[in-house]
Amino acid sequence: MSGVLVIAEQRRGELRPVSLELISAAQTLRLRSGEGLQGGEGDTVTVAILASFPERFIDSLKLAGVDEIVAVKVAAAEFDPDTFETAVGALIEARKPDIVLVAHSVDSFGYAAALAAKLNLGFATDVFKAERIDGELVATRGGYGQKVNVEVDFPGRATVLLAIRASVFKPPEQPGAPRVTEFAAPATASRSRSREFIELSSDDDVDMAAAEFILTIGRGIGEEANVARFKELADAVGATLGCSRPIADAGWLPKSRQVGQSGKTASACKFYIAMGVSGAIQHLAGMKHVTTIVAVNSDAGASIFGVAKYGVVGDIFEIAEELRRHF
Numbered sequence: 287m288s289g290v291l292v293i294a295e296q297r298r299g300e301l302r303p304v305s306l307e308l309i310s311a312a313q314t315l316r317l318r319s320g321e322g323l324q325g326g327e328g329d330t331v332t333v334a335i336l337a338s339f340p341e342r343f344i345d346s347l348k349l350a351g352v353d354e355i356v357a358v359k360v361a362a363a364e365f366d367p368d369t370f371e372t373a374v375g376a377l378i379e380a381r382k383p384d385i386v387l388v389a390h391s392v393d394s395f396g397y398a399a400a401l402a403a404k405l406n407l408g409f410a411t412d413v414f415k416a417e418r419i420d421g422e423l424v425a426t427r428g429g430y431g432q433k434v435n436v437e438v439d440f441p442g443r444a445t446v447l448l449a450i451r452a453s454v455f456k457p458p459e460q461p462g463a464p465r466v467t468e469f470a471a472p473a474t475a476s477r478s479r480s481r482e483f484i485e486l487s488s489d490d491d492v493d494m495a496a497a498e499f500i501l502t503i504g505r506g507i508g509e510e511a512n513v514a515r516f517k518e519l520a521d522a523v524g525a526t527l528g529c530s531r532p533i534a535d536a537g538w539l540p541k542s543r544q545v546g547q548s549g550k551t552a553s554a555c556k557f558y559i560a561m562g563v564s565g566a567i568q569h570l571a572g573m574k575h576v577t578t579i580v581a582v583n584s585d586a587g588a589s590i591f592g593v594a595k596y597g598v599v600g601d602i603f604e605i606a607e608e609l610r611r612h613f
Contacts, residue, residue, distance in 0.1 A: 290331050295391065296343055301335075301347070302389070305389070307453070308389060309347075311455045313458065315417070331353050338359065352462050358469045360471050365393045367397045368397075378407075379405070384445060384446070385445070401447065407443060410438045410448055496553075497528075502528035503528075506561065506602055525557075547572060552573055552576055554575075557580075558576040564585070583602070584600060
């Protein structure tokens with residue numbers, strides 16, 4: 287096998303959304319690979335699902351662009367690092383893919399790095415972009431606290447394992463008809479025992495990735511006291527209040543509301559209002575799936591206007607007040 291192998295994730299009997307995002311990432315790599323090393327019919331996308339009853343997830347993975355679904359039956363009902371390391375390692379050695387995609391998640395933290403070292407794979411984590419340039423795979427990840435983007439290549443590596451950041455790639459929607467096969471996972475002795483699943487409470491007060499209408503504020507609001515004013519406006523128009531990184535870094539809003547490369551990607555958003563947001567490239571990365579963007583900024587040269595469908599040059603406080611009068 288050449289091409290891309292996706293390792294889907296499930297938890298408590300439900301397929302995790304990031305699994306579908308990995309499929310989109312794989313499709314993007316396949317489309318671009320025709321320019322480089324592989325291309326052609328041999329460049330396939332294979333999705334493997336590891337579970338005690340993998341067949342329950344098959345239908346959810348039958349999407350356009352998936353050539354094969356591999357059901358890997360394992361003894362562990364929930365994620366187990368030893369089980370995954372052994373099973374995924376055996377699958378890689380049997381199929382010999384060019385690229386293996388896993389989620390950048392707490393599960394993959396438990397086995398991906400060890401597996402890469404054991405099999406001498408190329409390896410990068412927290413990847414938000416991957417492409418083939420002149421036939422060579424290049425992965426992009428954040429560095430120095432997301433202040434710079436780092437491009438990583440993998441000379442001399444026949445297989446590369448990438449942990450993909452969640453909420454970056456838009457999940458595919460069209461159904462497909464991939465073939466379904468089975469893979470016998472080697473028996474392994476786990477060093478841990480699962481006793482009880484406890485869902486930890488989250489500090490996130492909102493799911494920005496699922497919000498369909500977002501009103502985001504940036505440093506243009508001036509001071510923390512003005513946050514409440516825009517929160518009231520967001521509530522009035524039925525939007526979820528978001529923010530750019532300076533607002534979250536200052537502690538004016540929780541980090542969970544930050545949209546951008548080091549925050550959340552507005553994956554489901556259909557309508558996005560950016561007020562007082564300059565449009566730094568890191569923030570724009572969180573808006574790339576949005577279909578309609580309205581930008582309001584007093585600076586006519588602000589970068590945000592370059593991606594906005596509609597732009598308003600003016601005072602954000604005056605425009606916010608005018609909007610408030612109509613709701």
